Amino acid sequence: MSKFLVVTPGYPSNDNKYNNAFVHSRVIQYIKNGLNVDVFSVSKKQNSTYQYEGVNVVEGTLKDLSRYLKESKFDKILIHFAWEKTVKTILKVCPNTKLIVWVHGVEALGWYRRLFLFDIKKFYRFFGYILVNIKQMMFFRKFIRNKKVDVTFVFVSDWMKKILETDTLSKGRIRNFIIIPNVVDDNVFKYHEKKVNDRFNILSIRPYANKKYANDISVKAVNKLSKYPEFSKLHFTFYGKGKLFAKTLKSLYKYSNVEIHEQFLSQKEISIIHADNGIMLIPTRQDAQGVSMCEAMSSGLVPISSNNTAIPEYLSEECGYLTNNADDIVHAILEMVNNPDLFLKKSKNASDFVRKKCSPKVVIQKELELIEKNESEE
Helix, strand or coil, X not given: CCCEEEEECCCCCCCCCCCCHHXXXXXXXXXXXXXXXXXXXXXXXXXXXXXXXXXXXXXXXXHHHHHHHHHXXXXXXXXXXXXXXXXXXXXXXXXXXXXXXXXXXXXXXXXXXXXXXXXXXXXXXXXXXXXXXXXXXXXXXHHHHCCCCCEEEEECCHHHHHHHHHHCCCCCCCCCXXXXXXXXXXXXXXXXXXXXXXHHEEEEEEECCCHHHCHHHHHHHHHHHCCCHXXXXXXXXXXXXXXXXXHHHHHHCCCXXXXXXXCCCCHHHHHHHHCCCCEEECCCCCCCCCHHHHHXXXXXXXXXXXXXXXXXXXXXXXXXXXXXCHHHHHHHHHHXXXXXXXXXXXXXXXXXXXXXXXXXXXXXXXXXHHHHHHHHCC
């Protein structure tokens, strides 16, 4: 029986349930479909093991990964985030092993696409990031052009593929690739038909690690909404955690209809909360797909997101709202409040759209076919 290894820079645990949860979603489905798969999570922690929701995880440094690869034989290595040191470690030990590389974004974007992270007070830190990023882009360019490596690239969106080609000066150079979305488990994020009053319940579940997640725009929209008479009908719930949490949400504590929870949530917990809400407030400054948005859509929430990067590939006006600023978000929420039939229509459309594009039946089948096809060609 063929054996596969998933290599990822971080994997969910009880202490950090959000840590590359989209990788975990895939692994769960692989195991359900009978794939013999191990997981190695690259971190600064020395060799250790743990179990998360039935998945056995080995966690360790790159030296531990090298040792692990020497001790075990894998028919294929499935890499999420092709960081230079990780890929070089794998190629050094297993130069002839077939690779499948999922390109997610942060490892494949030029530094100038992340200017929203720039903080004048921490200029030297951002300058350091620029140097590291340039080195990573140079590596990725060589990796793409390395004809000795048997690699297939998986992109979660057309936008992500175009950006990688542009930022690595590699247009037309990527030989083997396929576009497959991150999976959204519709058995976890089940569709619950919404009632008209659900449109008054607005949910935000986001990390607060940096400005990428645009939580400040959500807060700005709530403050603007507070000046409208419809505001008293609404109930907002914010979940999340990160260094920007307290500072970002500070202005919302004065509202009696705003509920704030500083905590991480499991997928099962999120799905339960989805059932009690009707609108997902989820703007972004950059996303290669928007997995959390898609999960909310699967559950039947109407998403209010941003008209940028890959979001338009996963959200149309028939399913929700593509916005450009806080004023657009205010308009979207007021439209839902004043048009209950439109809210119900968008809710059903959102769930149908995501299920057709991102459900395990669709996504995992494509990934399994990709893996098994390569195996049959050996």
